[in-house]
Amino acid sequence: MSETASFLRVEALRLVAERSGKAVVNDVSFDVRRGEFLAIVGESGSGKTMAARAILGLLPPGIRHAGGRITMDGTDLLGLAPDAMRRLRGAQIGMVFQEPMVSLNPAMRVGAQMAEGLKLHTNESDAQIRARILAMLGRVQIRDPQRCIDAWPHEFSGGMRQRIMLASVMLLKPALLIADEPTTALDTLTQGEVLDLMTELAREQGTAVLLITHNLGLVARYAQRVVVLCQGERVESGETDQVLRAPSHPYTQQLVDALPRRAPTQPSAHTPRPLIEARQLSVAFPVARRGWFGRAGTHIAVDAVDLTVHEGETVAVVGGSGSGKTTLGRAMLRLARASGGEVRFKGVPVASGGAALQQFRLACQLVFQDPYSSLNPRQRIAACVEEPLKLVPGMTAAQRAARVAEVLDEVGLAGYGPRFPHELSGGQRQRIAIARAIVRRPAFVVADEPVSALDMSIQAQVLALFQQLQKQHGFACLFISHDLAAVEQIADRVVVMEAGRIVEQGPRDDVFDRPQHAYTRALLAAAPIL
C-alpha cells in the first residue's frame, strides 16, 4: 500500500443522542492516511470526541450510531462483532485520554498496567514483556525505568503519567493512535515535550495520529491535515497551512481570529504609584513524612519573592505547573499564610487579621480558574453578585440592586439575576465570577488562569471583556497564566517564575522579544503559536 493511501475512512458518520433525537455528529467524513498526523479541531459540543469514540466503538450510553460507515483497511468497523473489535483495540488502534491523573489505575503498578496490553495481544514471555516495557520507558525519557516499572501511578506528575500512558499504548505498535486532548491538563513546557515525543514515536513506528484538540496552535505545529468541526458538522478540512492561513469558512476564520494577539503597548498616563508590593515573600507548606520513620519536611512554594504591582497595571505571572505562581497570587491576597516577608498595600503592611485585613479584603478580589466550582450552586446569580456589596458600609438595598444590574449589564448578562449557576455555560459563569470580583470596584484583582478552562472563542471574548472592564474601572491586575498567548495580549509587565523564584521580569515586549533567562526561552519555544 502506498504512503498516501488512506487506511481509515469515516464516511457520512451520523450519531444521535437517543433521548432528544438530536444529531451529535452529522454527516461527517474524513480519512486518515498511513503514518500521517491528522487533527480534528472543534470547541466543546462540536462532536469531535464522539466521532473519535465511534471509531473505537466506545460510544457512551445514550449516543447511538445512526448512519454512515467507518472502514479500516476495508473492514467495516461498525459491523464488527464485539470480540473482533476488542482484538482491534489496543493492537491496531490505541487511545490516549485527556486526564492523565485518572487514566491510570491507581491500584496497579506501572509495569503491570503496561503489560496488560502485551499479554492480551501477544504471546511473549514475562521476561520479554518486561524487557520491552523497560526499553519503551527509556524511549519516552522516563528517568530510571527499572524503578518506574515497579512504582505506583501516584508517584508521577501529570506529564510523566501522560508519557507512561503514551508508552503503554505505543508498545503495541498500533496503526492508529487516537489522542483526545492529550495535553490539555498539562502546562506549556510539558505539553510540548509530550507532543514532540508522540510525533517521534509515531514516525518511528509508522503510526498514524488522530489528534483531537481545541488548540489551533498545536494543530499548526504538529498536524499535516486538519478537519474543523462545528456543532457536529464538518465545516472545513484540508492541509493545515492552507486551512489556517486562508480559512474559507467563516467559522474557521472566527477561530483563527479568536487567537490572542499582542495589543499595542499602553503608554502610562500618570506616574504609576505602587499599589501592592511583596517583599521577600515566602510560602512554605509542610510535607507529609515519607514512611514511618521519615522526617516531615517543608516544601517552599514561593521563595523570597519581590514583586510590585502599580495602580492600573496588569502584571502577568507565567511559569509551568509547580512554579509557585498560584501560591504567590494567594499569598499576596493573604489567602495563603506567608512564612516570611510581608505584603504592603499602598505602602502600609497588611496585617494578618482584624480591621486592617478587612479593609484590604474590601479592596482586593480574586477570579478563579474553574467557573464550575467557584460559584455556589445554591445561590442565585443576583445574590452571588450582590454578596460583596453587603459588606460596603452605608449601601442601601436599592443601591445594591442597581449596582448589580449595572455590573451584570457590563459583563453582557443583563437579566440573568434570577438564574442558578447550573443554567449557565462555562463562559457565562466566568463572566459572573468576574462580575462578582469587580462589583465592589476593587483596586486590585488577582486572576488565576481565568480563561484556561474555556473554549477558544469564549477565551477571546472573556479576555476582551476583562481588558475593557479594566480600562473602564482602572483596577490593577495580577494575571496568573501558563498560556503565553493570552499573556501577550493582556499584560503590561511579565514576571517569569520557576521553582518558587522569579527568574525574569520586565515590560512585556522585552520579555517576549528579548528573553534573558534560559527558562523563559524554553517557555516561549514551547508555546504553540501560529
Add this chain to the structure above:
Amino acid sequence: MRALRANALIGGVLIGTVMIVAMIAALWTPYDPLAIDLLAKLKSPSAAHLFGTDEFGRDVLSRAMAGAAASGSIALFTVIGAVVIGTIVGVLAGFVRGWTDRVLMAFNDALLAFPGILLALAVMVIVGASRFGLILALTLAYAPSVVRVVRGTVLSLREKEYVEASRMIGNPEWLTMMRHVLPNCIAPVAVLSTSMFGWVLLSESALSFLGLGVAPPAPTWGNMLSGARSYLESAVWLGLAPGLCIALTLLGINLLGDALRDRLDPRMR
C-alpha cells in the same frame, strides 16, 4: 420529573395517613387499646376486630392506632434531634478544624465505638425509662453517624472555590459557613436521616423489648412486634399489623425524603 412527583405524592399520602391516624387515636379508637378481654383472646381478623386480637384479647387495630402516635413521635423527635446535634457538631469540626476538630471527633468516635443499643441502655438507666428518656438515648446513639457524614461533606466543601471567594469578599467565617457550606450539606443529610428513621423505629422496639422503652401495656409498634414473636405460628396477624405499619411508614418517609432533597436542590428543578 413525573415519576418524582408521583413518588412525592405516594410518600405524602402514606405519611399523612399515619399522622392523621395518630391524631384520631388520641381522641377515639374502636376499643380501648389497654382493655383486656380474655374471652376474645387471639381472635383472627373479623368484622368486630378488623386486625384481630392479641393474647390478652386487646384489639390490634386500636393498639396499632395508638402505637402510631407513640412510635411516630419517638422516631420523629429522635431523627430531628440527631440531625440538629449531628449537623452542628459536624460543621464545627469540619469547618474550624484544628483542636476543635480533634477533640470533637475523638469524643464522637468514642461514642461510635459503642453499639448504639448499649449506649442507649446506659442513658436509659441514668434518665429512667420514659418517652423523653427514650428519645434522648436514641438521639445520642444516632447523632455520631450524622456527625461523621456532615464533617466529611464539610471537609470537601470547604475546599471549593466559592468558599474561598466568600472569604475573599470579606465575609466573616461564620457567615461563610452558614451561607455557603451548610446549605450544600442538605443532600447527604436528607438521605441519611430518612434511612435513620427506619433504624430508630426498630431500635425503639428493641429497647421496648428489653423493657426499657415505653413501658407496657402502653402500645408502640415496636413492642407490639416483639410481643407478637411468640405467636407467629398461631396468630400471624399480631406481627403483620405493626410490621406493615412500620414498612409503609418507612416507604413513605423514604419517598418523601428523596422528593424533598431534590426539591431543595436547584439543579434538579
